[in-house]
Amino acid sequence: MIRDQKRLDRALENIRDVVRSSWIPREPEVDRLAHLPDDIVAEMRQRGLFAYGVPEEYGGEGMTCEELAHINMEISQCSLSFRTRVSNNIGIGVVPFLQGGTEAQKRFYLPKIATGEIxxxxxxxxxxxxxxxxxxxRTVARRDGDGWILNGSKCxxxxAPVANRILMYARTDLSGKGLRGITCFVLEPGTAGLEIGKPYRKMGQHGMAMSEVHVRDCRVGPETMLGSEPGFGFETLMRGFLFQRINLSGLSIGPALRMVEEALRFAGAARPGREPFASHQLIQAMLAESQVDIEAARALLLQTARRYDEGKDVTMQASVTKYFSTEMVCRVADRIVQIFGARGYIADYSPIExxxxxxxxxxxxxxxxxxxxxTIAREMLKGAA
Ligand SMILES: Cc1cc2nc3c(=O)[nH]c(=O)nc-3n(C[C@H](O)[C@H](O)[C@H](O)COP(=O)(O)OP(=O)(O)OC[C@H]3O[C@@H](n4cnc5c(N)ncnc54)[C@H](O)[C@@H]3O)c2cc1C
Known part of the structure; x- marks a missing residue:
């Protein structure tokens, strides 16, 4: 559902401008770092990029799922190191508060999430x-007076290395059974017993810091528990995942659009004494197959987002959309490397690598x-029983 087309257009223009003028020129620099430079994060805050998923009554923009789909397709048309910095604050870092937080927790956290302070x-x-x-x-939280003691390791x-709040999911029903036995805690780095690991060396998204998180006899007060009673963490997590899966589909379409744009520029360019690469029909076929993939993913995403906004059950559609879009962008990436030839394999020659x-x-x-x-098969078979 598009609630306010003019507001959405303004947001998309804001994002297009920052992606094109600020982020794309700095992709090579960020790809060599293990985190985003402070001035980039400051610009994200100044442009209001953290606010899109937080409802208006808590200081955000309150975008619908369909509006966020458009935002996500735009914000991810560059290295994913950039968009990851904001996307937790738009999706999976917001939904658990909305679905499971007390009113006091919502009033305290959500405005700060919307500004990017948290x-x-x-x-x-x-x-x-x-x-x-x-x-x-296996991470557990045991009662300690009116608070809790947490032990376990996450990966x-x-x-994690740059966050100032971590939603830590732990088992509070120590019998180890049942989905109702999991509870979410809002932990603050610096708390005794909470240890953030060294940033990983990973395949991609180099500028997005990621690490392990350990809790070792980490004693926390009752206010850190999300909600007013334990045992509802899994439910809020699943609702967060459902929403984030739809978001992630948009965040996979953006890079596909960018790669095709790069490929059109590259393959369409004149070459001294030779036809452009795009004159070859097999190059055209790879471009056309990528376009078909992108349009199919986009249609699926918007249909799923609309159904989500209508309050329908989108368990299956969210999985269909997430599966198709994340597989699709890898197919597109593979074709675009092929179109670029070895230039697509060498970081010094193109952003495609x-x-x-x-x-x-x-x-x-x-x-x-x-x-x-x-999940898709399970939902299909429900109807067949
Ligand atoms: C870029 C990125 C960001 C992430 N960010 C976070 C984060 O912020 N917080 C967080 O907690 N986690 C995060 N994750 C972890 C992510 O949630 C896990 O990678 C995902 O849940 C899969 O778990 P796993 O990688 O441990 O694979 P495993 O669960 O160990 O699975 C290994 C293989 O077995 C297959 N498999 C497992 N079970 C079955 C089954 N029943 N039937 C068939 N096949 C099966 C899997 O598909 C996979 O191929 C992130 C991962 C990535 C790549």
Whole structure:
């Protein structure tokens, strides 16, 4: 649902401008760093980029899911290191507060999330059991007077080295059974017993810092528990994931659009004494296949986002959209490297090498492609029973 076309157009213009004038020129620099430079983050805050997902009554822009789909397709037309810095604050760092937070927690956190004063991270995945089995998590929180003591280790936590709040999911029903046994805690780096690991060296999104997070006899007060009673963490997590999967689809279409744009410029350019590469029909076929892929992903995304805004159950559609878009951008990236030839393989010659690496993580993040296929099949079979 587009609630306010003029406001959306202004937001898209704002994003297009920052991506084109500020971020794209600095992609090579950011790809060599393990974090975003401070001046880039300051500009993100000044331009209001953290506010889109927070409702207006808590100081944000309150964009609908469909409006955010357009925002996400625009903000990701450059190295994903940039958009990751804002996207937790738009999606998965906001939904748990909205769905499970007390009114006091919403009033305290959401306005600061909207300005970017608070940068959110979420910690679910655990190395021993694998991120696909979140319900079997081993991180525990035991009662300690009216507070809690947390123990456990999380991995792959995007933005953990730079975040100033971490949504830490832990088991509070120590029998280890049941989805109602998981609770979310809002932890602040600097708390005794909370340790942020060294930033990983990873395949892509180099400018997005990611690390392990450990809690070792980490004693926290009752106010750190999200909501007024324990046991609802898994429910809010799943709602956050549902929303973030739709967001991630848009964030996969943006890089595909950018790569095709780069390929059109490259293949269409005149060459001394030779026809442009685009004169070859097999190059045209790779461009056309990429366009078909992008348009199909875009149509799926907008349809799913509209249904989400209408309050319909989009469990299956969110998985279909997430699966298709994250697989699609990797197919497009592969074709575009091919169109560029070895220039697409060498970082000094084109941004394609970096974009190819950046987009690969989407097929694991917010649930692997295999887990989404299982979800789609499960939902289909429900109807067949
Ligand atoms: C870019 C990126 C950002 C991320 N950010 C975060 C973050 O901020 N916070 C966080 O907590 N996590 C984060 N993750 C982790 C992400 O949630 C996990 O990668 C994901 O849940 C999958 O878990 P895993 O990688 O441990 O794979 P595993 O669960 O160990 O799976 C390994 C393989 O087995 C397959 N598999 C597993 N179970 C089944 C099954 N039942 N049937 C068929 N196949 C199966 C998987 O598909 C995969 O191929 C991020 C990951 C990436 C790549």
């Amino acid at each position: 940068v959110m991270a979420f910690a679910v995945s655990e190395l021993d059991i694998g991120g696909s089995q979140a319900t079997k998590m 792959y936590v995007s933005l 970096m974009l190819y690496r950046d987009v690969r993580g989407g097929r694991m993040a917010e649930g692997t492609s295999q887990i989404h296929l299982l």
